[in-house]
Amino acid sequence: MNRKTQAAEVEVLDPMTTHPVLIRKTIWENDDTFTLTLDMGDYGQGFRFLPGQFNMVYVYGVGEAAVSISSDPAKPAVLDHTIHRVGLVTTALAQMKRGDVIGIRGPYGSSWPIDCARGKDVCIASGGIGLAPLRPIIYTLIKRREEYGRIIVLYGGRSPLDLLYRVELEKWANDFNVEVLVTVDRGDSSWKGHIGVVTSLFQYIKLDARETIAYVCGPEVMMRYTVDELDRRGIPQTQTYLSMERNMKCAVGFCGHCQYGPTFICKEGPVYPLPRVRPLLDRKEL
Amino acid sequence: MFIVELSDLQGLITALQGNGYAVIGPTVRDGAITFDTLNSVDELPRGWTDVQEAGSYGIRRREDDALFAYNVGPHSWKKFLFPSRLRLFAAQKAGKGFEVDPAPTGTLPRYAFFGVRSCELAAIAIQDKIFMDGKYTDKHYKTLRKSACIIAVNCVRVGGTCFCDSMNTGPRAKAGFDLALTEVMADGKHHFLVEVGSPLGKSLLQKVTHREAQDAEKVQVDRILKAAEDKMGRTLDTQKLPRVLQDNFEHPRWEDIAKRCLSCANCTMVCPTCFCSTVEDVTDLTGDHAERWRRWDSCFTTDFTKVAGGNMRMSTRTRYRQWMTHKLSNWVEQFGTMGCVGCGRCITWCPVGIDITAEATAIRENSMSTLNG
Numbered sequence: 108m109n110r111k112t113q114a115a116e117v118e119v120l121d122p123m124t125t126h127p128v129l130i131r132k133t134i135w136e137n138d139d140t141f142t143l144t145l146d147m148g149d150y151g152q153g154f155r156f157l158p159g160q161f162n163m164v165y166v167y168g169v170g171e172a173a174v175s176i177s178s179d180p181a182k183p184a185v186l187d188h189t190i191h192r193v194g195l196v197t198t199a200l201a202q203m204k205r206g207d208v209i210g211i212r213g214p215y216g217s218s219w220p221i222d223c224a225r226g227k228d229v230c231i232a233s234g235g236i237g238l239a240p241l242r243p244i245i246y247t248l249i250k251r252r253e254e255y256g257r258i259i260v261l262y263g264g265r266s267p268l269d270l271l272y273r274v275e276l277e278k279w280a281n282d283f284n285v286e287v288l289v290t291v292d293r294g295d296s297s298w299k300g301h302i303g304v305v306t307s308l309f310q311y312i313k314l315d316a317r318e319t320i321a322y323v324c325g326p327e328v329m330m331r332y333t334v335d336e337l338d339r340r341g342i343p344q345t346q347t348y349l350s351m352e353r354n355m356k357c358a359v360g361f362c363g364h365c366q367y368g369p370t371f372i373c374k375e376g377p378v379y380p381l382p383r384v385r386p387l388l389d390r391k392e393l
Numbered sequence: 394m395f396i397v398e399l400s401d402l403q404g405l406i407t408a409l410q411g412n413g414y415a416v417i418g419p420t421v422r423d424g425a426i427t428f429d430t431l432n433s434v435d436e437l438p439r440g441w442t443d444v445q446e447a448g449s450y451g452i453r454r455r456e457d458d459a460l461f462a463y464n465v466g467p468h469s470w471k472k473f474l475f476p477s478r479l480r481l482f483a484a485q486k487a488g489k490g491f492e493v494d495p496a497p498t499g500t501l502p503r504y505a506f507f508g509v510r511s512c513e514l515a516a517i518a519i520q521d522k523i524f525m526d527g528k529y530t531d532k533h534y535k536t537l538r539k540s541a542c543i544i545a546v547n548c549v550r551v552g553g554t555c556f557c558d559s560m561n562t563g564p565r566a567k568a569g570f571d572l573a574l575t576e577v578m579a580d581g582k583h584h585f586l587v588e589v590g591s592p593l594g595k596s597l598l599q600k601v602t603h604r605e606a607q608d609a610e611k612v613q614v615d616r617i618l619k620a621a622e623d624k625m626g627r628t629l630d631t632q633k634l635p636r637v638l639q640d641n642f643e644h645p646r647w648e649d650i651a652k653r654c655l656s657c658a659n660c661t662m663v664c665p666t667c668f669c670s671t672v673e674d675v676t677d678l679t680g681d682h683a684e685r686w687r688r689w690d691s692c693f694t695t696d697f698t699k700v701a702g703g704n705m706r707m708s709t710r711t712r713y714r715q716w717m718t719h720k721l722s723n724w725v726e727q728f729g730t731m732g733c734v735g736c737g738r739c740i741t742w743c744p745v746g747i748d749i750t751a752e753a754t755a756i757r758e759n760s761m762s763t764l765n766g
Contacts, residue, residue: 122529123481123687124495167484167491168676168683193701208490326702353705354698356671359529362690363669364697366719369726374528390642392711 122359125165125210126150131185132205136271140236141201142177142189143209150211151184157218158243159350159378163358164188164200165210172196173355175240175377176214180247186211189239189271215358217378219244219348224320228256230312230342232333234263234305234325238271240350240377241324249283259286259312263305263329266291267298286312305329306336316341323349331388334381347381368393394606397574399583401602402460403434405544405572408600409505414542417473418507419466424452426466428473431507438463445552445626445737448746458583461508461576464552465736469665470506470513471520474537477689481672486681501533505542509570511563512555514545515734516665518569522728523668542593545570549617553626554737556750560629562734565618566590572597575614586614626737629750630757635722635731638753640762642714646755651710653745658691660739660747661716666732667691692716721753 129146136142147154156162161175172194178187192201203209221244229248233241248255260279264270270289279285288308290301301308305325319342323333330349337347351372356362358373365372368387370379387393397405409416410432418431421438431437443463444451455462484491509517521538524531548555548564557563566573571594574585586606589595661667671690676683690697693712698705706712724732733749740748 125482125484125493125685127490127493129490165685167486168674168680170674171672171685191701197701206489210484210491210493352700352702354696354700356690360527361524361529361531361668361670362672363692364671364690366715366723369723371727392706392708393715 122212123357125163125171125212127208128211130203130205130207130209133201133203136189137269139192140189140269140271141192142187143200143203144178145186145188145209145211147184147186147211151186154183154214156180156183156186156214156243158221158247159218159240160214160216161240161358161377162186162188162211162213162215163355164190164196165212166196166199166203167208167210169199170196171210171356172200173215173358173373175350177239177242178246180243181250187242189236189242191236213358215373217376219322219350219378221247223346224248225254226256228259228315228319230259230261230314230319230321230337232261232305232321232323232325232337234329235265235269236271237325237329237350238262241322242272242275244322245279245285249279249285252283256318257286258284259288259314261288261290261305261308261312263290263292263308263325266293267295267300288312304332306332309336309340314340314342316343319346321347323347327351327388334385334388344381344385348378349381349384350377351379351384352377394611395587395589395598395603396606396610397585397587397598397601397603399460399585402585404601405597406431406434406507408597409507409542409544411600412505412542412597413503414505415502416505416507419461419463421452425450426452426463428466428468428470434460437461437508442550443552445554445741446746447554447740447748448743450741457578459576459578461546461574462550464548464550464555465510465513465665465738467663467738467742469663469736469738470509470517471665471668473504473506474517474534474541475520475524475531475668479533479687481685481687484683484685486683491683501536501540503540503542504537505544507544508546509543509566510546510548510736511566512557512560512734512736513665514543514566514569515557515560515562516736517543519666519728519730519732519734520668522730542597543570543590545573545590547573547575547614547618548621549576551621551624551626552737552741554740554748556625556627556629556735556737558622558625558628558735559631559750560731560733560735564621570594575618577610577614577617579613586610627740627748627750629733629735629753631721631731634753634757635725637757637760637762638718638722641756641760642718644756644759644761646752646759647710647714650713650747650752651708653747654709654713655744656693656709656712657744658693659742659744660749661691661693662689663738663742665736665738666720666734669697692719717749717752720749
C-alpha cells in the first residue's frame, strides 16, 4: 500500500480508537521522569505531527494519558514521549520495556508557530517537564539554524538531578550556537550554575523586543511570571506563545475536561498566542 | 396544519413502528414521568400531570384524560443519542501486544422520539453542534441522530421551574421536528393539531387518519400556547449575561452558593445539554480481553480537573462557577448559543433547590463590574 492511500485511511478512522505501537526503549531522565521511544510501525506511515502537538497514550486495560510528543517532527516514524510518573497510566508506562506494545492516537492540538520566527530571535522559556513539548521546536529551529537569529533556551528544574535532556542542552549550546541558561530551585554539591526561578535568568540576557518570538511552557505559576517578565522587556504579546495543560479524556472536544475559560485546550490549544489566554492566566481555579 | 383525533393517534405509533422505528415516549415509572419504549397510546401518562418546584418533583392525577399535560421529567433525550455508558473499543491480547476492535456502529436502533418538547429540540440542536458540527465527529451520536425521527409536542401548560420563554426555546416548537402535535381538549373535543416539519413527517401523516385544520382550530391553538407562555414559572434575564458572569469571576455569591451546593452532580446529569464524559478501562479476569467505556461525567466531581501537578478546581465554589459560567457564558463563544434551554431540570432536581435563574440574577444585581446588566 502506498503512503498516500494509507494516510487517507488513517484520517477516516474513529478519532477515539487507539493503535498498537511498539516500545523501542525507555530512558530515565531523572527519578520520576522517563522518555519512551516508540516504533510507530504501520501506523507511523501516515503519521505526521507538528512541534507542540500531543498524543493520547494508552496502556492495555489501564487507561490513557495525554502526552506531548518530544521528538523531532522530521522523524515521525519514531516518536519520543517524555513522561512524568505520577498517576495510574504513567506508572504503568514506567514499568514497560522494549518490545512491549502500547496504544497511540493522535496527533492532536495546535503547534508552536514557526513561520513567524524566521529571521527573528527566539526565546524559549521552560520549567520542569515543560521542556518536553518544546524539544520538537528546538530540533526544528536548529535544523535550519541559519534562518533564525539568536536562539535562547532558558530552563529551570527543581534540582540538578531533575534536569531533562542534559546532554542535549550542552550539545545545542556547543554545536548549534544556542544560548542555553539553566537554573535550579535547589543546588547540590556538584552544582556550579545558577540557583533561582526561571525568570531570574532574564537578568543575564538582553532581548531585542521587536525582533523576538517567545515560546513558553512550564507550570502555570512559572508561565504567569514569565509572561510578566517578557512584558516588562517589551516583547509584544502577539509574539509570545504558551502551552497550557488540563485533564483530558478524549482530546477531540467531546469530553469537556480540558476547558480553559471559553477554550478547549485539546482543540484550540495546547499552544496559544498569549493575547488569547492573557486574561485567563490571572484567574485562579479557572 | 391538520387535525388527528385522539382515537387515531395510535395510528401514528403504528406507522412509526411500520417504518422500522423503535418508538420512545413518556410513561409513568417510579413516581415520575420518564422515557421508555412506547407501543401504545395507553402507555402514555394519560390523566397525569407533574408539580415541580426548586428541589421538588411529584406527579398528580388530573381530572381529565390529557396525554401530555405535564412538563419535562428527570430523563432527557440525550440518554438515547448520547448514552450514559458506551463501549468505545475492545482489545484482545495478541502475543506481546494487543489488537483493537473499534466500536460497531452498523446495528444501532432507529429511534422515533415521541413527545419531544420545544426546549428539548433546542437541547438536541445544541448537542448536534458539540458532537457533529466540529472538527471531529462522534460517529455513534451522528448515526443515531441522523436516523432519528422526532415527533414534537407543544407545551400547553408550563411547569414551576420552566423558563423556556427567557431562553427563546419554547413553549412552541418552531423547527427541528418531523411532526409537531398540540393537544386540544375543549368543548367535549380531544384532538391534536399537527404541523408537518419534514418530508418524513408528511409521509408518516399520510398513514394516519387526519383532516385539514380549520382556521378557528389553528387560532385556538395559538391562544392556548400564548396563554402557556404567559405563565412561565421563572424568568432569566439573558441581556449581556455572558459578559456579566465573566466580570464577576470573584463575586462573593459563588461562595454563598457553595455553602448550599452538595457538589452532587444531579444538575449535570439531568441537563439535556451537559455533554461531559470520562472513560473507564476494564479487563476480564484472564486479562486477555480489555474494554474502554465512555460514561457521563460531571464538572462537579473531584477528579474532573486533576492533572499531574494537582487539581485545577479545588472547591465547590469553583466547580459551581465553572458549571454556570460555562452554561450561560463560555458556551456562547464555544458554540454560538447558551448551553441552557430553560427546561428547569437543574432547579427541580437539585436536592437543595439551587436555582440557576435566581443565582444569575443575584450576581447581576450586585455586579462587581461597572456594567449594570
